[in-house]
Amino acid sequence: MNAFALYSLPEKLAVAFAGWLGPRISEAFGLKWEDLDFDHGVVSFRRGLVQGRIRPLKTEASRTKLPIPQDVLRLPLEWRSMTPYNQPGDWIFASPYTRGRRPYWPAQLFKTHIKPVALATGIPSIGWHSFRHSVSAWGKQAGLELEDARTLLRHEDIATTSNVYGDLGMEAKRRIQQRMIEFVRRQASEHASKLAVESHKDPLVTIQ
Secondary structure, eight states: OOGGGGSOHHHHHHHHIIIIIOOOHHHHTTOBGGGEETTTTEEEOOEEEETTEEEEOOSTTTTOEEEOOHHHHHHHHHHHHHOSOOSTTSBTTBOGGGTTSSBOOHHHHIIIIIHHHHHHTTOOSOOHHHHHHHHHHHHHHTTOOHHHHHHHHTOGGGHHHHHHHOOOOHHHHHHHHHHHHHHHHHHHHHHHHHHHHHHTSOTTOOOO
């Protein structure tokens, strides 16, 4: 069963951002529509939601831009066409409980809507930060150089490099990101094929 298919659209968007872009979840829930460049498929992280308070990001590395994978880009486009809070200055994850004045509380959204579905479909106990760890692990398994993985995760250690030598261009970031995405897709396809083969095995036949 595909847990992702069971989520509503804003939950799908939150999981997609967390899983493919690997931001700190405070940064994802601090996004406004004006931070997304749909024409070029780019997101700008500018602020974070920390313990219910909006705070500016502290490091240059955190404030760098990232490309948005094409498969992910359709989700915010679809969500913006549905939510009443769709103006440039509105929160992407605007909470209807505050009439859009504040974003959803990330921990509560995860506890109430995302974790139960994950557990019900056999995914072990996870948290928002698990997605960031996954992006890091996928990048390493895909054979990315350490600096490339740091670029995707916007670790503070790359700030000096960016300041002295200039930040990587968006197309270079997109190539790095696409390499990781293709690796994950291959792994998922191989896993699905393996499950399909095993499901057709006769349980009474054993190989000597």
